[in-house]
Amino acid sequence: MIKIVVLWGFAALCLNTTQALKVEITQGLVRPDPIAITNFHSDDTSLSKLGENISGVVKADLERSGLFEAITRDAFIQTEESLAVGLPRFDDWRLIKSRFLVCGTIKDGGGEGVVIHFRLYDVITGQQMLALSLTGNHLNWRKIAHIVADQIFSRVTNEKGFFNTQMVYVETMGLRGKNIKKRLMRMDQDGENVETLTDGKDLVLMPRYSPDGKLIAYLRYVGKSAQVHITDAATGKTSPYGDLNKLLKGFGEMTFAPRFMPDSKTLVMSLVKGGKSAIYRFDLTTKTLTPLTPHRSIDTSPCPSPDGKHIVFTSDRDREGGEQIYVMDSDGGNVRRISFGEGKYSQPVWSPRGDLIVFTKQRGQFYIGLMQPDGTEERLIAQGYLVEAPDWAPNGRYLIFTQEERRSNKGQIRMVDLTGHHQRTVKTSRDSADCTWSPLLN
Structure with a gap:
């Protein structure tokens, strides 16, 4: 457990002197702000390296957002030792053109614990923006660093952070071919702390986190049968809700494309009968299955709005329009159809903020696009040989998607902001795809 404490001696100064900088990262170029991040200082030599590692992760997290550019430490004039016992010399930090300054200390918290004190300054105004203390186990030092980065990101941008999160994705084992094997993997958002969730014996696809972060639903093939399966996110084992193959036996040929409703106790998914798929709602508590669309076409990829009042999905019901995006009420x-552009639309996902819908589009090549919930203001933010399977960061301001390399046919996970200008590859060890982003962790 990690405890966060506001240093109330500085609270009035934090709240009254420097208002959060509201950053709207929706379109156009965003110029990153220069930020100086010192090593978190300790007089205890055994903790100095840990303080350096923590500040290094904070630096990497903030740069990953595309909104910050870290100044090299070789340029620093004032030392971390000086900052540990006194106030910043702001003229020194202005001289190296720093917009923000982060400095801190690390101390022994007893047993395996450590205590981190850090401060965030606005160098231009010379005012302190934030002062916090974090206490936690030294083995969780990366998690501590992600929390520090989230706090800084939130204070500067007035948006929630996304660094203390995890991702679950599908890893292809060995060479692609007839005996292909896929398994579920989980990692921190920066590609560290990788762990295996399934053993690769069964083919798995389409993992989806529940909004409360406690469950993971995915498609699992057992023999020739394909059904939605639910795993406990904490243990990686089958959840009490279990295998829907047994619960839904006799209802249809297969279930796939699961998404959790906001209550995390209900699923929406596709169910196939007679070669046609329709959207269904399944209550995990009462085991009640409710059809939402008829089996007249291919209706798939349902995703609820964050308030649970609407569901966006893909359908080919308009024979002339082909595969398009539709929205319906939750019952x-x-x-109503909301996509009208050229090409085929698929895999719509509602933003956690409710303001946008991301989708995959095929028009000659593949694209990742955004539109308003009513279908207006469509714009494309990523393109490539095969880009697909988008999902949102919990703050609704960043996205991940799969991009397949043309030569190797191997998938990689890409991250992009809402402008489309800041893209990077998420670190994974192998052929990876179908990534889902967890909510912000405790």
């Missing part, structure tokens, strides 16, 4: 009523 299946008031169905």
Whole structure:
């Protein structure tokens, strides 16, 4: 457990002197702000390296957002030792053109614990923006660093952070071919702390986190049968809700494309009968299955709005329009088409903020695009040989998607902001795809 304490001696100064900088990262170029991040100082030599490692992760997290550019430490004039016992010499930090300054200390917290004190300054105004103390186990030092980065990101941008999160993805084992094997993997958002969730004996696809972060739903093939399966996120074992193959036996040929409703106790998914797929709602508590669309076409990829009132999905019901995006009320009523551009639309996912829908589009090549919930203001933010399977960061301001390399046919996970200008590859060890982002962790 990691405890966060506001240093109240500085609270009034934090709240009254420097208002959070509201950053709207939706379109156009965003110029990153220069930020100086010192090593977290300790007089205890055994903790000095840990303080350096923590500040290094904070630096990497903030740069990953595309909103910050870390100044090299060789340029620093004032030392971390001086900052540990006194106030910043702001003229020194202005001289190296730093916009923000982060400095801190690390101390022994007793047993395996450590205590981190850090401060964030606005160098231009010379005012302190934030002062916090974190206590936790030294073995969780990376998690501590992600929390520090989240706090800084939130204070500067007035948006929630996304660094203390995890990702679950599908890893292809060995060479692609007839005996292909895939397994679920989990890692921190920066590609560290990788762990295996399934053994690769069964083919797995489409992992999805529940909004409360406690469950993971995914498609599992056992023999020739493909059904939605639910795993406990904490243990990696089958959840009490178990295998829907047994619960839904006799209802249809297969279930796939699961998404959790906001209550994390209900699923929406596709169910196939007679070669046609329709959207269903399944209550995990009562085991009640409710059809939302008829089996007249291929309806798939349902995703609820964050308030649970609407569901966006893909359908080919308009034979002339082909595969398009539709929105309906959560009870299946008031169905309306919202995509009207050229090409095929698929895999729509509602933003956690409710303001945007991301989708995959095929028009000659593949694209990742965004639109308003009513289908207006469509714009494309990523393109490539095969880009697909987008998902949102919990703050609704960043996205991940899969991009397949043309020569190797291997997948990689890419991250992009809402402008489309800041893209990077998420570190994974092998052929990776179908990534889902967890909510912000405790």
